[in-house]
Amino acid sequence: AQKVTQAQTEISVVEKEDVTLDCVYETRDTTYYLFWYKQPPSGELVFLIRRNSFDEQNEISGRYSWNFQKSTSSFNFTITASQVVDSAVYFCALSEAKGKIIFGKGTRLHILP
Amino acid sequence: ETGVTQSPTHLIKTRGQQVTLRCSSQSGHNTVSWYQQALGQGPQFIFQYYREEENGRGNFPPRFSGLQFPNYSSELNVNALELDDSALYLCASSSGTNEKLFFGSGTQLSVL
Numbered sequence: 001a002q003k004v005t006q007a008q009t010e011i012s013v014v015e016k017e018d019v020t021l022d023c024v025y026e027t028r029d030t031t032y033y034l035f036w037y038k039q040p041p042s043g044e045l046v047f048l049i050r051r052n053s054f055d056e057q058n059e060i061s062g063r064y065s066w067n068f069q070k071s072t073s074s075f076n077f078t079i080t081a082s083q084v085v086d087s088a089v090y091f092c093a094l095s096e097a098k099g100k101i102i103f104g105k106g107t108r109l110h111i112l113p
Numbered sequence: 114e115t116g117v118t119q120s121p122t123h124l125i126k127t128r129g130q131q132v133t134l135r136c137s138s139q140s141g142h143n144t145v146s147w148y149q150q151a152l153g154q155g156p157q158f159i160f161q162y163y164r165e166e167e168n169g170r171g172n173f174p175p176r177f178s179g180l181q182f183p184n185y186s187s188e189l190n191v192n193a194l195e196l197d198d199s200a201l202y203l204c205a206s207s208s209g210t211n212e213k214l215f216f217g218s219g220t221q222l223s224v225l
Contacts, residue, residue: 033211045216095211100169103155
């Protein structure tokens with residue numbers, strides 16, 4: 001069965017610090033997709049990244065980076081030099097071949113000025 | 114490019130009533146997924162429609178049903194509303210079944 005675990009319910013860091021959001025997933029499929037979404041206070045979910053199970057290359061996009069490790073079933077997200085605008089709830093999600101995308105419970109990130 | 118739009122934005126119903134929520138998908142998208150998000154929780158998958166056919170369903174009872182139309186817009190119907198159905202209902206469209214989701218702003222449903 002699919003499962004996504006975000007063990008960190010809430011994190012607070014001071015602006016300019018780096019922060020890593022953890023995501024651990026479970027799936028029996030060999031083909032699957034992993035996602036991260038951001039939900040700012042305004043409420044609308046915003047796509048950040050999609051990876052397929054065959055592509056373990058880490059990715060960097062500006063201050064954001066993602067570390068995908070199949071050996072530990074993890075897909076962690078790091079924000080470097082955090083800013084107040086990064087304050088939001090972040091969701092990790094998993095999709096198997098059928099298209100059902102399962103979300104974790106989210107990590108609420110507070111960036112303190 | 115028109116984004117995903119949902120209507121209504123807010124709705125108040127009483128227990129036992131029926132409700133229909135609507136979603137217009139982003140231009141060029143043929144897949145629509147519906148999610149229920151309770152306060153402080155992650156979105157829970159209800160079902161997905163791909164080219165007018167249901168393509169996967171989450172753990173929701175049959176009183177949650179849906180439709181996708183030829184223009185790829187979609188409806189979510191909930192019968193016999195219960196208090197626990199109070200939540201934010203999110204619609205998301207995509208260009209395929211495992212592609213990135215573009216979310217609407219949601220419909221906030223309150224069941225009294």
